Amino acid sequence: MLRWPLVRALRFDVFGGPEVLKVEDVETPSPHAGQVLVQIHAGGLNFADTERRRGLYSSDTPLPDTSGFEGAGVVFALGQGVDEAWLKRRVAFIAPRAHAEFCVVPVGKLIPLPDSVDFITGAAFPVQALTAWHVLHTLGHVKAKETVLVHSAAGGVGQLLVQLAQEAGARVIGSVSRDAKQERTRADAVLTRGPGFVERLRELAPDGVDLLLEGIGAEVAGEALQCLRPLGRWVTFGTASGPPAPLALEALYEKSISVAAFWLRTDLPTEIAAQAAREIVARVDDGSLQLEITTGPLEDAARAHRRLEGGLTTGKWVLRIQ
Ligand SMILES: NC(=O)c1ccc[n+]([C@@H]2O[C@H](COP(=O)([O-])OP(=O)(O)OC[C@H]3O[C@@H](n4cnc5c(N)ncnc54)[C@H](OP(=O)(O)O)[C@@H]3O)[C@@H](O)[C@H]2O)c1
Structure with missing residues (x-):
């Protein structure tokens, strides 16, 4: 039984400008077979989040919906059939609805985070x-x-x-x-x-x-x-x-x-996807890939969207969630 029946999430009920974004409580999602529940510490903002909010991204956006495509946190619960070794692991991930305190992630979309990589950095690099x-x-x-x-x-x-x-x-x-x-x-x-x-x-x-x-x-x-x-x-x-x-x-x-x-959502051959993840995590871990990161709270996401789609940002914007 979860201690958090409701979680804070960045939501939109209609497609539109940054003003449609609001932080509200939603039911905690449950992981199904092959999925885990991640307690999210930070969520990365991508240009695609602004396109999804405007209704331009793809046809699989039901309304109302939760924003976000990537994050970093700790595996909190496991769906059926998932290896117990994942429990409590620090991870980064790519999955929809990541701008919330909890998110369900298919186990194949998890990227183990080395201890030396903090959650803000972890949320900044996957996509x-x-x-x-x-x-x-x-x-x-x-x-x-x-x-x-x-x-x-x-x-x-x-x-x-x-x-x-x-x-x-x-x-x-x-x-x-x-x-x-x-x-x-x-x-x-x-x-x-x-x-x-x-x-x-x-x-x-x-x-x-x-x-x-x-x-x-x-x-x-x-x-x-x-x-x-x-x-x-x-x-x-x-x-x-x-x-x-x-x-x-x-x-x-x-x-x-x-x-x-190129589209990251393409079902890439497993070895090509895995090698890319290994190469990137190694460079983030040893500092050879430098990330310019701006952070802000989840509540400030509308301002971040406005700046991102106005072409006013440089580098990466990460939303602090916990
Ligand atoms: N295919 C994929 O899987 C995938 C994955 C991630 C991102 N992307 C795409 O890659 C692009 C960059 O994404 P990002 O995450 O790096 O976002 P970003 O940090 O916001 O970079 C987007 C850049 O595009 C330029 N830009 C923004 N709005 C524009 C506009 N209206 N007209 C012309 N240029 C504009 C800006 O650079 P300047 O002002 O210097 O031009 C901005 O720095 C986006 O198109 C995004 O959708 C694709």
């Missing part, structure tokens, strides 16, 4: 760092000495892409939407997007870049092919500025361009 890893390695096949263009290089995924690409030996050109963000990325060169972007990029990479990584969509998709060199690769992983215009496949022939799209 963005695993996305960055797969975009860069699983799909981007980055190689040493290549030139990589990372759009929104001061954002959550962007900052991690920059570090992982540099670790792989690539030269990284980052883009940001405003000059003030330039100092919030470690890219080797930084450009503010806007008029003349392609020409300014060509001054840094006269033939174009080998690899273009972007989660912006409409704003940058129209110029993407001009940014790439022959045999270049373009990996798209989001549409923060809205969906891009349809891409004509014939447009790819001239420079023999490859295009790939």
Whole structure:
């Protein structure tokens, strides 16, 4: 029997602006077979949370609903068939409805947290760092000495892409939407997007870049092919500025361009997913992957959403829950 029949959760009854978010009590969920109940200490905020709140994310959002896709905490109860070794373990996880004091998580979505990694950090990396890893390695096949263009290089995924690409030996050109963000990325060169972007990029990479990584969509998709060199690769992983215009496949022939799209919810082969998690946790643990984290209480989530979708944040925003 749980000591907490009701738990605090960040809820929305209707789709809309940040003002629809409210903290209220809901019934504690129960773990079913193959699931655990996690007592959450911190929840990571992602751009997808703002899309889900607006009703733009996917069709599987029932209303009313609880926000959140990732968190970190302690395994509190086990569903049927789950190995008892999970009980009381410190974990990070990816699962919907994570912005609450308790969340049900399928055991396959748990990431054991080393003791050296605190819960705030644990809630900051799962979605963005695993996305960055797969975009860069699983799909981007980055190689040493290549030139990589990372759009929104001061954002959550962007900052991690920059570090992982540099670790792989690539030269990284980052883009940001405003000059003030330039100092919030470690890219080797930084450009503010806007008029003349392609020409300014060509001054840094006269033939174009080998690899273009972007989660912006409409704003940058129209110029993407001009940014790439022959045999270049373009990996798209989001549409923060809205969906891009349809891409004509014939447009790819001239420079023999490859295009790939990534979504973390894809049912990836187990070994590929597990290896990415191992690689990321090792780098978070030894400090070689640095996270810029801003924290705020669950009650302040509407302000965090407003800043995130206004393009005003850099790095990661984590909600403190316990
Ligand atoms: N495919 C996946 O599984 C997956 C997983 C995680 C994230 N994503 C996507 O990756 C992108 C980045 O996510 P994030 O979590 O890193 O969020 P984030 O930290 O908020 O970064 C998003 C960046 O996008 C830019 N941006 C925000 N609103 C914009 C707008 N209206 N128009 C143009 N640019 C805008 C901003 O950078 P600038 O101001 O510098 O441009 C911002 O830093 C999002 O599209 C997100 O949905 C996808």
